[in-house]
Amino acid sequence: MEKIVYAQLDETVYTEVLPNGLTVTLLPKNGFHKTYGLFTTKYGSIDNTFVPLGKSEKISVPDGIAHFLEHKMFEKEDGDVFQKFGRMGAAANAFTSFTQTSYLFSSTNQVKENLGTLLDFVQEPYFTEETVNKEKGIIAQEIQMYDDEPDWRLFFGLLGNLYPKHPLHIDIAGTVESIMEITPELLYTCYKTFYHPSNMNLFVVGKLDPDDLMTFIRQNQAAKTFEEAEAIERFFPEETVTDIRPFHAISMPVNRPKSIVGIKGAEPAPQGKEAMIHKTKMDILLRLLFGPTSSNYLRLYDQGILDDSFSYDYELERSFNFVAVSSDTKDPERFSETIKAILLSAKDSPELTEKNLMLIKKRMIGQHLQSLNSLEFIANQYSQQTYGEATLFDLVPIIEAITLEDILYMADQFMHEERLSAFHILSKGEKKE
Template structure:
């Protein structure tokens, strides 16, 4: 068991790679009453085309299968695993993202039993044709529910307008039609390929004894048999640099239009560290100009182009990246025009040293506050680990950023061909 010491943050991670390839990370927080565990696989909704373990030819599985698989792992032949956690006094959940599927629990007691339950149920799949067919109806209902949510449609509509071919443009849950094609065999193919321990990590944070927990996990994994670790061969379509659609819209029963401006990010040439630096700079710049105290936000608000729903986010990951700004607007066309102008104006901005110092201080403050959350630490540690980076190296990375870094980033960030506008318009206003 290796100790990773971060003196600046006064944190210590205990790390060990099991014989089967599973990477285990433990963070002791004796001052905490709660313990949080997350067992995740480096596999998400964008991993639709790959070479199955033991095969030589690529396959393309139905859209939404990673999310479908997440649902099905909780259902065993004789029980629902959620009940197992409830009996142990724990709260359990799971989620699927574009690049990750994670299973998690939080509890204040019976921690070792909860860890055993978490690891065992994920590593013991049970799928039957009958249960798969039943699940299709449940997930179809979930998809329809999200299809009725204007904010969700605006978010995914923007991504779809940015991307031509890449599977990031597909809703994580898939479509009502696509999930009908999922079979029991498809689920086992995906499970056997992506749920091998060598493609997974276990992170436990809280009031724990690292030595005892690591010993428990070590013995648990030693008692199970897995095939030799596969080299996962994923395949993604070639994606043009330019957006798929400059402007697009849908109509829904909303009283106020929603207008989103999307920026397609070029991430394919970025390493893990470069990706993190780009994400940090993007977050800091957007916060400086478009937060409620920012100059651009104030102008948009005074001109009645936005309301309090206005927001922004950047997501950079392996294979894809995007920035989205927008919200409700009574003047969506004017909002789109002005936000695009503002983004282009950023290329000409010279950031005063004192302003950049404030930007860094604010980002450091936000990061340090977030470290009070076990959930944040666990989720973000796994996220950064999958990108080849370390969460606890984010602080020195922020501190190392300079005004020159920000200005150089702005010079290459915004291009007209990488901007798209998506609107959700009130019905009858076509």
């Protein structure tokens, strides 16, 4: 078990890779009452074409299957896993993103029992025709709920423009049609391929004794057998800039129109710690251009072109990276044209000064330290493993080292018109009170 001390932050992390390939990380925070455990596989909604474990031919599986699998992990022959956690007073949940699926519990006592339940339920699949079919109605309602959410539709509208072939543009839960094709056999195939311990990590944070807990985890894992691990082969469609749809709009029953502008990054994005540095540079650039202390923000707010729903983000994950800037707005056309102009002239922006950079670095460091109050935030960030060895505790020195030249270079490299797209949601019909 390796021990890493972050003296300035007053945090100590314990980590170990077990013989079966599972990466385990423990972060004791003994002032807290709770313990939060997160068990994650690098398997998300975009992983829909791959070579199954032990096979040589690639297959394509129905959209939404990773999320469907997450739902079905909770049902076992002897009942529902929620009940098992509940009897020990623990709360449990799970979530699926584009690139990962995570299972979690939080409890204030019986940590080992709850952790054992987490490991065992995720490592013992049980899928039958009956339980799979029963879930289809529930997930169909989940999909339809998101269909009515304007912000969700806005985000996926942009993804549809930027990634028309890549499975990123498909709702994480799939479609009402695609989930109907899911069978227990397909779930087992996905499970065996992606839930191998070598493709997973376990993170536990909160009230815990690292030696005792690591011994417990080692024993739990040593008692189980897994097939020989293989490197997982995933396939994504080729896309070029000509595939990007520059604009699209839809109408929904909303009073406030919405607009989003995005820029798709060039492949390949950096890996490991470099990716974290790259991401941080873009985060700073976006704050300089659009943050609450920028003159762009003030001008557009005062003109009523954006409001406090305004947001900007840089997403960087396995196989994709893009910038997205969005807001509720009375004038979607004017919003998207203005944002485009700011993005495309970013390298010449008067906002990119040493003084502004200093202020934003100060703010980012402070906000980062505030976010470390939340055990959930720490666990979720740590488990993403987007940055190889680098973790959220490495962020402060990375922020400190970034220079204005780095930001100018980023602005010059990233912002290209042919990679840019906009999507609008317009109001359908009369204004309603």
